[in-house]
Amino acid sequence: MRLLVTGANGQVGWELARSLMPLGEVVALDRGACDLSRPEKLGEVVARVAPDVIVNAAAYTAVDRAETEEPLAITINGEAPGELARAARSAGALLVHYSTDYVFDGTKDGAYTEDDPVAPLNAYGRTKLAGEQAIAAAGCDHLILRTTWVYAARGGNFVRTMLRLGAEREALRVVADQHGAPTWARNIADATAHIVALAQRERREGRFASGIFNLTSRGESSWHGFAEAIFEEARRLPCGASLKVAAVEPIPATAYPTPAARPANSRLAADRLAARFGLTLPHWRDALRRCLEDLPAP
Numbered sequence: 001m002r003l004l005v006t007g008a009n010g011q012v013g014w015e016l017a018r019s020l021m022p023l024g025e026v027v028a029l030d031r032g033a034c035d036l037s038r039p040e041k042l043g044e045v046v047a048r049v050a051p052d053v054i055v056n057a058a059a060y061t062a063v064d065r066a067e068t069e070e071p072l073a074i075t076i077n078g079e080a081p082g083e084l085a086r087a088a089r090s091a092g093a094l095l096v097h098y099s100t101d102y103v104f105d106g107t108k109d110g111a112y113t114e115d116d117p118v119a120p121l122n123a124y125g126r127t128k129l130a131g132e133q134a135i136a137a138a139g140c141d142h143l144i145l146r147t148t149w150v151y152a153a154r155g156g157n158f159v160r161t162m163l164r165l166g167a168e169r170e171a172l173r174v175v176a177d178q179h180g181a182p183t184w185a186r187n188i189a190d191a192t193a194h195i196v197a198l199a200q201r202e203r204r205e206g207r208f209a210s211g212i213f214n215l216t217s218r219g220e221s222s223w224h225g226f227a228e229a230i231f232e233e234a235r236r237l238p239c240g241a242s243l244k245v246a247a248v249e250p251i252p253a254t255a256y257p258t259p260a261a262r263p264a265n266s267r268l269a270a271d272r273l274a275a276r277f278g279l280t281l282p283h284w285r286d287a288l289r290r291c292l293e294d295l296p297a298p
Contacts, residue, residue, distance in 0.1 A: 001200065002027065004051035004093075006034045006084075007058030011152040012098065015189035016057055023197055027051065034058070036080035037072065046087035053196055054088050055096045056081060059128070063102070064259040066123040077127035082134025089140035094199055096192060099212070101148040101180060103129045106263020113269050114146070114212045122260035132212065141208055143199060145192070145215040148266050149226070152185035153294040158223070162230045166245035167298060176224035176250030180266030181217040184287040191215055195277050213276065214268035217284035224250040226284075233289050238297035 001024030007013035008028035017028040027049050034045050036058050046054065060066065060076040081097055088095040102125035103118045120126045135142050151157040159182075165172055195213075202208040221229070227248050234240030253262065274280050281287070 001052045003053045004049045005055045011155045011185040012188050013057035015186045019189035019193040036076040039080040039083040042083040043087045051093050053094045063124040067259045070123040073127040078130030081131035085135040085138030085140045095140050095142040097144050099132050099144050099146045100128045101266040106265040111267040111269040142210045144212040147183050148180045148216045149182045153291055162227050167242040171247040173249045173251045174224040174227045175253050175256055176222045177252050178264050179222050181220050182226050182284045183217045184291050187281050187287050198277050213273045214270045216268045217281045219283045220267050233292050237292050239295035242298045
C-alpha cells in the first residue's frame with residue numbers, strides 16, 4: 001500500500017509519517033512539494049505519487065487571521081480538499097481528511113454528534129465546512145475525521161504556549177467558559193492508522209461506506225482546566241523545571257476578546273467511531289501526561 005500524507009511538517013502530519021509506516025510506503029509531502037494554496041496543482045501530485053490512500057493533514061489553521069484572510073483560507077481548507085477528492089476518485093484511492101468542532105456554533109447542551117446541524121461562528125469554521133462539503137460532492141471513498149483542541153510536543157499550540165508563558169509570568173488568566181477535549185496529535189495519527197487499515201479491508205471486501213466521524217479524546221475540560229493540568233503535570237517532569245506561574249485565574253471569554261468567535265461547547269461524541277472501528281481514544285489527561293514526557297527540559 002502507498003500512502004500520501006500532506007502537511008508533513010504539521011503537528012498531525014509529522015506524527016502520521018511514523019504511525020502509517022507499518023501499513024506500507026508513506027510519501028509525506030510538506031508545503032513545498034504539495035501546496036494546498038494552489039489547488040490546481042494537486043491532481044498532478046496525486047497522479048505522480050499514485051497512492052492507494054491520501055491522508056490530508058494540511059490546513060489553514062490560523063483561526064483569528066482567517067477573519068481577514070478568508071479567501072486564502074477557503075482556498076486551502078475548502079477548494080483544495082475538493083481537488084484532492086477528485087484526484088482520489090480518479091486514482092481509486094481512499095481520502096482521509098481532518099475537520100473540526102468549529103463547524104458547530106457551540107450552543108448545544110450535550111456533546112455534538114456527526115449528524116447535528118452545522119452552523120460555524122467564524123471564517124475558519126466556514127472554510128473547514130466547505131472542505132467537508134467539497135469532498136462529499138466529489139464522490140470519492142472518503143472518511144472525514146472531526147477533532148478538537150489539537151496539541152503536540154512540537155509546533156505552535158496551547159500546551160507549548162502555556163509552558164512558555166508559565167516560565168515568564170507568575171500569574172495567568174485563562175478562559176474558563178469554553179469546553180472541549182484536548183486531543184494529542186499522536187493519538188490522532190495512531191487512530192488514523194487503525195482506521196485506514198480497517199477501511200482498506202472494508203474496501204477490498206466491498207462493504208466500505210464513506211462518512212464523517214468524531215475523533216477526540218475521552219473526557220472534557222475548559223481551557224482553564226487544561227492550563228492547570230499542563231502546569232500540574234509539567235512540574236513533575238523536566239519540561240516544567242523553569243515554571244514560575246503560581247496562579248491561573250479563570251475568566252469568561254468576554255474578558256479575552258479575539259477576532260474570531262469560538263464555540264462555548266466543543267464537545268464531540270465519538271460513539272460512531274467506536275461502533276464502526278472499535279476505537280476509543282485515551283482520556284485527555286493521560287494523553288497530556290505522555291506528551292509532556294516527550295518535551296525536554298528548557
